[in-house]
Amino acid sequence: MNATTELIQQHLIDPEICIRCNTCEATCPVGAITHDSRNYVVIADKCNLCMACVPPCPTGSIDNWRSMPKVAAYSIEEQLTWDELPAALTEAELQAAGVSGDASVEPQASVASVSVTPGEGESFNSGAFGATLPPWSAAHPYTNLHGPKAPVTASVVGNVQVNEAGTANETHHIVLDFGSLPFPVLEGQSIGIIPPGVDAQGKPHHARQYSIASPRNGERPGYNNLSLTVKRVVEDHQGKAVLGVASNFLCDMKTGDTVQVIGPFGASFLMPNHPKSNIVMICTGTGSAPMRAMTEWRRRLRASGKFEGGKLMLFFGARTQEELPYFGPLQKLPKDFIDTNFAFSRTPGQPKRYVQDLMRERSADVSALLKDPNTYFYVCGLKGMEEGVVMALRDIANDAGLGWDNVAPALKREGRLHLETY
Ligand code: A2P
Numbered sequence: 239m240n241a242t243t244e245l246i247q248q249h250l251i252d253p254e255i256c257i258r259c260n261t262c263e264a265t266c267p268v269g270a271i272t273h274d275s276r277n278y279v280v281i282a283d284k285c286n287l288c289m290a291c292v293p294p295c296p297t298g299s300i301d302n303w304r305s306m307p308k309v310a311a312y313s314i315e316e317q318l319t320w321d322e323l324p325a326a327l328t329e330a331e332l333q334a335a336g337v338s339g340d341a342s343v344e345p346q347a348s349v350a351s352v353s354v355t356p357g358e359g360e361s362f363n364s365g366a367f368g369a370t371l372p373p374w375s376a377a378h379p380y381t382n383l384h385g386p387k388a389p390v391t392a393s394v395v396g397n398v399q400v401n402e403a404g405t406a407n408e409t410h411h412i413v414l415d416f417g418s419l420p421f422p423v424l425e426g427q428s429i430g431i432i433p434p435g436v437d438a439q440g441k442p443h444h445a446r447q448y449s450i451a452s453p454r455n456g457e458r459p460g461y462n463n464l465s466l467t468v469k470r471v472v473e474d475h476q477g478k479a480v481l482g483v484a485s486n487f488l489c490d491m492k493t494g495d496t497v498q499v500i501g502p503f504g505a506s507f508l509m510p511n512h513p514k515s516n517i518v519m520i521c522t523g524t525g526s527a528p529m530r531a532m533t534e535w536r537r538r539l540r541a542s543g544k545f546e547g548g549k550l551m552l553f554f555g556a557r558t559q560e561e562l563p564y565f566g567p568l569q570k571l572p573k574d575f576i577d578t579n580f581a582f583s584r585t586p587g588q589p590k591r592y593v594q595d596l597m598r599e600r601s602a603d604v605s606a607l608l609k610d611p612n613t614y615f616y617v618c619g620l621k622g623m624e625e626g627v628v629m630a631l632r633d634i635a636n637d638a639g640l641g642w643d644n645v646a647p648a649l650k651r652e653g654r655l656h657l658e659t660y
Contacts, residue, residue, distance in 0.1 A: 243336035244308040249280045249287065253320050255386060256299035257430045257503060259447045260660060262291040265365040272314065276437075276444065279317035294370040296428075296503035297382060307335040321441060354632075354646035362625040368657035369506060369650050373614050375515065376508035376653070377454070379424045382501070386445060389432055389498040390419045394491045395463060402560035408470040409524060409563045410489045411451065414497065415463040421499070423464055424454050425531035426508045426616070426656075429501035431466075433484045445500050446484035449527035449618065449658070453535035467527035467563055507616065507656045509535065516548035516613040518604070520593050520627050522555040525619025526563050528658070529554075532616070533576060540575060548612060551603065555581040555593040555623070577603070594626035597634065604631075605638035608645060614654050621659040631655075 251262070251271075256278055263271040263278065270284035271291065292301050304326050306312070312324070327335070354366055372379075384390045396413035423429070430445030437443055448466045451457075457465040470489040471482025491497065509517060509532045517536070519529040529552060539545035556562035559582060568578055579600060581591040597604055607613040608631070617627050632642040649655035 245337040248306045250302045252299040282311040369653040371653040372508040373510035375512035400563045405561045427502045427504040432498040451527035513546040514548040520553045522619030550576040553593040557584040594630040597630045601634045618658045
């Protein structure tokens with residue numbers, strides 16, 4: 239190498255504290271983040287240092303930088319094998335590589351511009367729509383109280399299946415108790431579960447992220463516990479038989495068993511708390527966990543007579559009614575409390591329906607809510623539904639004369655559209 243070797247600030251993700259939540263990949267406006275089954279990594283020659291991914295990262299694992307000679311930047315292949323970040327190169331090592339002084343390009347907080355109306359052939363970029371800030375009236379969350387190097391031990395105090403036995407997508411409602419250990423959470427936050435044992439490479443498993451399904455004052459009010467909605471994973475996204483390590487561990491747990499937990503995580507997918515604020519919830523499968531948490535908090539407030547909440551509207555998709563988690567309890571909620579809409583895609587003899595189809599059918603009510611600046615939208619579940627849901631919102635806004643080109647940036651800026659998919 240010679241003295242003209244270019245120095246870069248290489249953007250890296252710390253594999254020791256990353257919880258593999260996909261937020262960075264979903265946020266990156268230039269597609270510079272990718273992952274395999276173990277690590278999330280940044281593609282050095284695609285990353286433009288725009289910093290869009292940094293504030294939304296729940297752990298701060300995204301905010302790592304190394305001065306590197308451009309020609310020696312860590313490749314994707316190398317980063318995917320890492321268990322920890324390499325040490326920064328010393329001044330002497332940099333000089334030996336033929337570079338000196340500061341990196342030529344510094345990370346910069348620029349707002350990458352991504353079109354809210356993708357043109358023909360342009361791929362959908364959820365980072366253009368999803369808010370990275372919470373509603374103005376969100377309660378202040380605690381985050382990262384317990385990291386992977388010092389997880390807390392929680393005990394299982396409940397584990398029941400919440401869809402019909404014998405259907406695919408077996409889903410459990412699991413209650414964890416923290417005893418006297420501090421673990422304060424809000425609706426919409428998540429935790430990390432560290433499965434016991436080691437992976438195929440003999441390395442400890444990394445934490446798996448689960449959304450909390452209970453409200454801030456506990457699954458059982460006044461107790462230091464929370465609940466999760468866990469689907470037993472028995473195949474991968476391509477339908478190949480694969481047993482999910484954490485989900486099978488959790489679904490098989492018995493009362494009294496213990497589990498290692500990190501978190502809590504999440505500072506933007508939080509509910510509004512001001513009077514008359516409306517919540518529109520759109521979910522599939524276990525994406526219902528945060529929706530259950532928010533609904534239950536509002537239900538408790540309403541029962542106490544202390545809060546004048548606005549409307550709650552739920553669009554919930556599953557293959558069949560039997561597979562849908564919490565179908566029974568949802569049916570029991572009063573109609574004047576929550577407007578519930580189910581979309582079933584595989585009911586024999588019925589046409590396939592997705593949540594976005596239902597939203598279009600209910601466009602008059604959805605557009606009235608879109609018009610109200612006190613309405614907040616939450617989307618959680620399958621990655622594939624993001625585009626369909628956002629495009630349904632776009633069409634509903636445009637048909638109602640609201641102008642999506644104005645509505646979309648406002649939803650993002652005001653923390654009124656939250657996307658969390660996997
Ligand atoms: P499908 O029958 O086409 O798989 P899953 O059971 O796999 O977790 O999915 C939950 C629900 O989400 C199912 O009804 C599934 O329908 C539906 N779904 C699949 N893809 C999409 C999509 N792109 N948009 C909305 N819903 C979807």
